[in-house]
Amino acid sequence: MTSSAVRSPAHRAAGAPGHRTLLTSAGLVVLLAVFAIFPLVYSNPLATTYGFDALIFIAAASAWNIFSGYSGYLSLGHAVFFGSGMYTVAIGAQDWHLTGDAVFALLPLAAVVAAAVAVPVGLVALRVRRHTFVVITIAIFFIFQLMAFNFSFTGGTSGIDAPILNWAPGTYNDPFYYLAMVIAAVTLALSWLIRRSRFGLHLRAIRDDEDRARSLGVHPMRVKLGALVVSALITGLVGGLWYYFIGAVHPQSAFDPLFDLQLALMGFFGGLGTVFGPALGALILEPVQQWLTVQFTNDYLSEILLGAVFLLVILFLPRGVIPTLGERITAWRSRARDRSVSETTADGGAAPEAAPPDLTAPGTSAGAPASRTAGRREGTPS
Amino acid sequence: MPSGVALTVEGLYAGYGGGDILHDVSFTVPEGGITCIVGPNGAGKSTLLGSISGLLRPRRGRVLLRGEPIAGRSPRQILGMGMVHVPQHHSLFRDMTVAENLDLGGYTIGDRKLLARRRTQVHEMFPQVADWAPKKAGSLSGGQQRLVEFARSLMLDPSLIILDEPSMGLSPKVLRSVFDAVVAMNAAGKTVLLVEQNARAGLRLSTHGVVLENGRVRLTGSGSEVLDNPEIGALYLGGASGRPGTENRAGR
Numbered sequence: 032m033t034s035s036a037v038r039s040p041a042h043r044a045a046g047a048p049g050h051r052t053l054l055t056s057a058g059l060v061v062l063l064a065v066f067a068i069f070p071l072v073y074s075n076p077l078a079t080t081y082g083f084d085a086l087i088f089i090a091a092a093s094a095w096n097i098f099s100g101y102s103g104y105l106s107l108g109h110a111v112f113f114g115s116g117m118y119t120v121a122i123g124a125q126d127w128h129l130t131g132d133a134v135f136a137l138l139p140l141a142a143v144v145a146a147a148v149a150v151p152v153g154l155v156a157l158r159v160r161r162h163t164f165v166v167i168t169i170a171i172f173f174i175f176q177l178m179a180f181n182f183s184f185t186g187g188t189s190g191i192d193a194p195i196l197n198w199a200p201g202t203y204n205d206p207f208y209y210l211a212m213v214i215a216a217v218t219l220a221l222s223w224l225i226r227r228s229r230f231g232l233h234l235r236a237i238r239d240d241e242d243r244a245r246s247l248g249v250h251p252m253r254v255k256l257g258a259l260v261v262s263a264l265i266t267g268l269v270g271g272l273w274y275y276f277i278g279a280v281h282p283q284s285a286f287d288p289l290f291d292l293q294l295a296l297m298g299f300f301g302g303l304g305t306v307f308g309p310a311l312g313a314l315i316l317e318p319v320q321q322w323l324t325v326q327f328t329n330d331y332l333s334e335i336l337l338g339a340v341f342l343l344v345i346l347f348l349p350r351g352v353i354p355t356l357g358e359r360i361t362a363w364r365s366r367a368r369d370r371s372v373s374e375t376t377a378d379g380g381a382a383p384e385a386a387p388p389d390l391t392a393p394g395t396s397a398g399a400p401a402s403r404t405a406g407r408r409e410g411t412p413s
Numbered sequence: 414m415p416s417g418v419a420l421t422v423e424g425l426y427a428g429y430g431g432g433d434i435l436h437d438v439s440f441t442v443p444e445g446g447i448t449c450i451v452g453p454n455g456a457g458k459s460t461l462l463g464s465i466s467g468l469l470r471p472r473r474g475r476v477l478l479r480g481e482p483i484a485g486r487s488p489r490q491i492l493g494m495g496m497v498h499v500p501q502h503h504s505l506f507r508d509m510t511v512a513e514n515l516d517l518g519g520y521t522i523g524d525r526k527l528l529a530r531r532r533t534q535v536h537e538m539f540p541q542v543a544d545w546a547p548k549k550a551g552s553l554s555g556g557q558q559r560l561v562e563f564a565r566s567l568m569l570d571p572s573l574i575i576l577d578e579p580s581m582g583l584s585p586k587v588l589r590s591v592f593d594a595v596v597a598m599n600a601a602g603k604t605v606l607l608v609e610q611n612a613r614a615g616l617r618l619s620t621h622g623v624v625l626e627n628g629r630v631r632l633t634g635s636g637s638e639v640l641d642n643p644e645i646g647a648l649y650l651g652g653a654s655g656r657p658g659t660e661n662r663a664g665r
Contacts, residue, residue, distance in 0.1 A: 188463065232509075236517050239506045246498065248489040248521040248569075 059219075062164075064213050070205050070324035079204035081318050083276065086211035088317040090218045090269050091290075092297040092309035097222050098262035099295075100304040101231060102255050103238030107291040108168030112263040113174045114285030115148045116141035116270025121191040121280045122184060130194040138271045145267020146260045153259040160241070172286060179282035186377060193274060207276045214272070215310070218265050223306045225261070234258055238304070279323070289334070293320070296337070300344050302351030311352060316340070417479070418443040419463070419573050419604040420496075427464045433472060434460045435628045436536035442573070443621060447595065447605040449636065451612035452625035458608050459501075459626065462577055467491055467499040467608075479572070495572040499562050501581060507551030511542060511561050516552050518565030531568050538601060539564045539594070556587035563594050573604045580611045592618055599626055616640045 066086070070079050091113065101108045119141040124134045156167040179185045196203070225231045233254045236244035241251050274280050294309075297316055302308025319340075323333040348355055420442035428434040434457045442448045452458055463469035465476050467483055476483050478494050486494075505514050515532060522574045536543035542564040545553060550561060559579055566574055579595065580588050588611070596618055599605050609615030616622045622639030624632040632645055639645055 232513055232516060233520065235509065235513075236506055239508060240618070243500075243504060243506070244517070246488050246500070247517050247565075248492045249517075 063212075063216060068208075074201070076200070076204050079208050081321055083204060083208045083211050084321055085270055085314055085317045086208065086215045087273055088293065088297060088313035089310045090211065090215040091266055092294050092301075093215070093218045093222050094262045094265035094269070095294040096298050096304065096309040097225055097265075098255075098258045098296055100309065101226065101234040101238065103304075104160075104255060104257050105165050105295065106168045106259075106262075107165055107288075107295060108152070108156075108172035109262070109266055109294055110286050110288070110290040111152060111168075111172055112145040112149060112266035113270035113273070113290055114175060114179065114280075114287075115145045115263075116267030117274035117280045117285045118179065118185055118191075118276050119144040119267070120271040121186075121193065124194055124346065125191055131196060134194055134275055138268055140265045141271030142268035145270065146264040148267075149260045149263030150256070153256040153262075154252075157255045157259070169288075169291075172288070172291065176282050176286035179286055185282070186280075189192040190279055190284075193278045193280075195278075196275075204276075207272065210272060211269075214265070214268060219307065221261070221265075225258075226306050230257065235304075241263065289337075292337075292341070293317075296341050296344065299341075299351055300348065302353035302355075304353065305353045308351050308353040310373055335401060417547060418442065419444045419479065419506050420606065421475075421477040422461075422465065422478075422626045424589055425461070425464055425471050425476070427460055427469055427471040427474075429460070429469075433628065435464070435471075438474070438625070438628070438630055440604050440623045440630055440633050442604065444572075444604050445599075445602070446620035447607060447618060447636075448621040448623065449573055449607045449609055449612075449619035450623045450625060451609055452631075453614060454610075455627075457627040457628040458625055459577075460628075462498075462575065462608055466496075466575065473560070485654040489521060490606065492571075495569075495577065497566040497569060498561065498575045499566050499571070499577065499579070501577040502529070503558060505550040505558055506561055507549065510546065511550055511553070512546040514561060515542070515546075515565050515568055518568035521569065528568075534570075535564045535567045538567065538597065540580065549654055554587070556583050556591055556622075559583070559591045560594055563598060567598065567603075574598060575606045575608075577608050578610055580609060580614065588614065613640065641643040 055413075065084070069082050073079065091109070095109050095148065097105065098104065120134065120137045123129065123137040123140060152171055155163055156171060160166060180188060185191070198206070225234075233244065233249050236247070236249060237251050237254060245251055272283075274285075277284070293316070297312030298309045299312070300308075300316060301310065301312030320337055322332065323336050327333050327336075344351075417439045422441070423439050425435050425438040426433045431575065432452070438461060450458055450461065457547065460469065464471045465483075467486060467488065470484065478491075483491055483494065483496075506517065515535065516528070519528045521533055522531065539560055541557070542561055545557065550558065553561065556564075563574075563576075576595065577579055579591050583591060583647075592614065595605060595607065607615055607619060616636045616639055619636035622634060622636050623630060624639060624645055632639060632642060634642070
């Protein structure tokens with residue numbers, strides 16, 4: 032995870048300004064437009080459900096990445112925040128007798144409650160590192176599931192049903208879909224901003240070497256907890272929306288170990304710690320998983336296949352799609368540059384060991400030969 | 414040159430739980446100079462630096478930074494008191510760019526303008542570092558990384574810089590440029606405390622020397638005094654004094 036290759040398309044390389052960022056943002060605008068048009072083209076509720084699921088997981092996986100990807104602290108307990116969001120909306124709607132559209136007003140509360148839950152969770156779990164941290168997050172996760180089963184205000188095993196929305200069945204999914212789209216877009220924008228900010232730099236410093244970061248004066252706990260709270264905030268918000276869409280909350284569905292694994296899988300698949308990797312992972316894996324579930328009505332088979340995908344990712348893309356692709360492109364580019372350099376030097380006699388800035392100077396490429404004597408440096412009088 | 418005392422070590426006893434490694438170590442680091450701590454392997458140099466930088470809690474004795482004890486302070490507070498420690502091994506974040514590494518050096522600076530100003534100052538002092546800004550720190554050579562580490566340590570405009578074995582793993586030619594950088598930082602008003610395995614090279618550029626042996630201070634004095642001391646030359650500097658013309662092989 033800490034190898035030296037290109038890590039993110041959005042890194043602040045002073046050498047690659049302007050056009051790359053422009054290209055990325057153009058791509059994103061197109062993608063956003065595609066998402067915005069999607070329900071108009073595929074108005075079938077089955078299709079919009081797929082879309083909604085994908086968007087929810089784009090937001091959740093990106094939120095997970097803001098904490099786990101950037102800080103290197105792998106959380107397998109994010110369902111705690113997701114479930115807290117679900118239960119917040121459920122209990123709020125039940126106790127305050129909210130129905131219909133009014134329930135949506137509870138979404139910010141779901142975010143706040145999840146963020147509030149993250150503070151004590153973080154203060155406990157973030158005292159330990161690496162593997163121990165992962166184990167602690169799993170333990171905390173099960174504590175929350177147990178509480179949901181056993182407290183009376185959560186409805187115990189039977190859970191809480193959501194108030195019924197009397198929207199037209201044909202377009203029922205659309206408001207959910209667009210809300211999820213906005214949340215996903217905002218999450219990605221936030222993730223991008225954090226990655227570029229000093230806060231993001233401090234998170235990466237902690238990921239690379241926490242002790243070294245400490246010796247430079249970084250407050251690791253403050254930075255890690257900050258990231259966890261932001262991450263939990265979004266996860267809780269998404270959970271609240273998910274609850275209303277699904278229409279019920281149960282301890283197993285709110286605090287679902289598969290949810291934790293999915294987020295991690297999406298993160299690893301797309302590229303841990305990259306801005307868009309986890310979103311890409313969600314975009315690919317969530318529909319695949321839905322499809323598998325529909326194809327193989329036996330639940331276990333789709334889960335076994337999900338596990339197989341996880342193994343394949345670890346085997347062949349240990350660092351994820353985006354970092355691997357980035358590496359390939361960089362390697363390909365530098366090969367192309369080497370080729371053009373050796374062409375120029377074959378004629379001009381400039382040593383290839385000369386500093387790279389000289390090689391990109393306009394003057395040197397002017398004398399490029401027409402003949403391809405690439406790679407050979409014959410003694411030219413100089 | 415100011416004549417105060419930057420750092421005072423008083424009667425230090427310290428170790429790693431298995432008994433003391435340092436025994437009653439006392440010396441001072443004069444303000445504005447380069448002080449070099451030398452000694453053979455196992456003399457306690459690393460233990461001493463650990464105690465000074467706060468990583469290791471001494472069993473007895475005190476470390477005073479400009480008269481203020483530093484025991485029990487956090488790394489952040491110690492940085493705030495104007496002391497920066499450049500550790501022995503590759504201490505840069507290899508996957509980050511040189512520019513990002515510099516920014517991390519200025520972590521405790523809240524003011525963006527001040528941060529930018531410091532960056533400019535550091536770039537003026539080390540122009541090469543400015544050229545390397547977009548490069549991955551891990552892609553630089555050992556000597557270049559040393560310079561970036563120095564540059565990073567300057568981001569907080571410290572008054573005292575502690576360098577742990579800056580010559581480690583460098584070729585003689587590169588070593589020279591690294592030592593030149595040390596002298597340049599000193600000329601810019603920084604007090605330097607240097608720990609060097611390469612005793613002769615370290616003492617030659619230092620104004621003061623401290624010789625450690627078996628956890629005790631064996632000798633202190635000006636750099637050239639220590640360098641020219643026949644006994645020291647024989648015992649710690651590999652048999653011969655470093656200065657041509659003062660060849661001394663008393664130990665043989």
